[in-house]
Amino acid sequence: MSQFRLEAVQRAFGERVVLNRLSLSIAEGEAVAVVGRSGCGKSTLLRLLAGLDRPDMGRVTIDGTLVTGPRPDVAVVFQEPRLLPWLDVLGNVMVGLGGKGDREQARQEAMRALRRVGLAEAAAKLPKTLSGGMAQRVGIARALVRRPRLLLLDEPFSALDALTKVELQGELDRIRAEDGPALLLVTHDLEEAAALADRVVVLEAAPAGIVLDLAIDLPHPRNRRSAAFQAIEARLARTLGGTDAAEEDAGMERAA
């Protein structure tokens, strides 16, 4: 049964309609990747589920309850790590616990989350001394320490170099296998989507609707060189290319 649902949501910014009656549901423990070109409304969709934004029309629900703001069982990893620069790494991970409860217990939980992303030794460092990959790992630890049921990731690896990206994708895959949170990954990287998700949803350009909802039935961790994996990636590329071609045609018609 679907626990996390967007039902016919519409969202516009001024005159520009970004999401047009879009519906999407994510089951408990399911990993869904949303791909599409820049500006097609992927991040808006994520912000709606995070409770950081509200739809103009339609409903966003979790377990049937309307999402009206951020919730304790949902965590977000942003595109930029968004670490608080005045706190050390441990302090930043403790932010994930909402600043409530016993401080010593929070410290221990944060240390545990840091160990999981391989950064226990950097606990006392300030964010300004971290590399991009390390900072994003801290962002992931801050999200994990909440033990979320739904983990939202907004292009979390897009600013990283290729090697660090693959490494962190592997870590995320492993963490998901251990904890099993549902996952919504917004990305423009088709390989990343195919490697991490159980389902890939392709959005057309704004106003966004779903043009493909593809289930991927391959075991984790995925072999990116396998024929099946490459076939999926090729299909996603074709679909995305098709939406681009349709947009170009429409643009030429408008210009004519």
Add this chain to the structure above:
Amino acid sequence: MATILARATAPGSRARSLPSRLGLPFAGIALPVLLALLLELGAATGWLQSRFLPPPSRIFATLAGLWTTGDLAGHILITLWRVALGFLFGAVAATLLGMVAGASPLWRRWVDPTLQGLRSIPSIAWVPLFILWFGIFETPKIVLIALGAFFPVYLSLSTALREVDRKLVEVGQVNGFDRLTILRRIMLPAALPGWVVGLRGGLALGWMFVIAAELMGASAGVGYLLLDGQMTGNAAQIVGCLCLFALLGRLTDLALVMLARPFLAWQDSVAEREQVA
């Protein structure tokens, strides 16, 4: 050989470049010392009229004379006390109201425009009213200095709070912080650099306002000494007092910077990098 090469290329042992060497700790006083030497030379050669622009040696002698009688220390202490008290009151009030202004759109709409209007009144214009309200003793002086210190702190803090990166506030929101916790744990730390700039500006204005305050019927203080120099036609005393104001202003500003530095070590700014270099 390898050791020599390693040593030569290690970042810590790099030969310091010329611009780096010019940034020596005492570089800041080079210009005043040079000016003093030129003035001394000008007075000695008769190129400058020392009656109007006394040479540093005479200024120093005047100040030393006042120091040996114990007068100068008393004047400095009373001025320092006034600035400290006025700055403290002004900065505390400005910090509290600046926090409200930064966090409350209602305050910004209804109260802030009036405060901004009051800000444009020149310091000296308040003097008659303050004398009328508080008499001619210490209270009006402290209030005047507090008023001077108030506005830079208020303006800097409220602006810094309004300009806190929305993305950082969202981090608090998605992690379950309530509004007060967001203010306390995200907005105030993020606004700290702006607040410190405001404190420095407030302290500088405190020093400006102390002169206006001490000109309104004081019987002690560096401002009084300045006025006394004018009455007695003692240019050395006047210039000496100006130098004292510059020195005291600079030293208190430096103390403020040193106090704030540990709390701003997290900044990844050009200034921080320069300190490391």
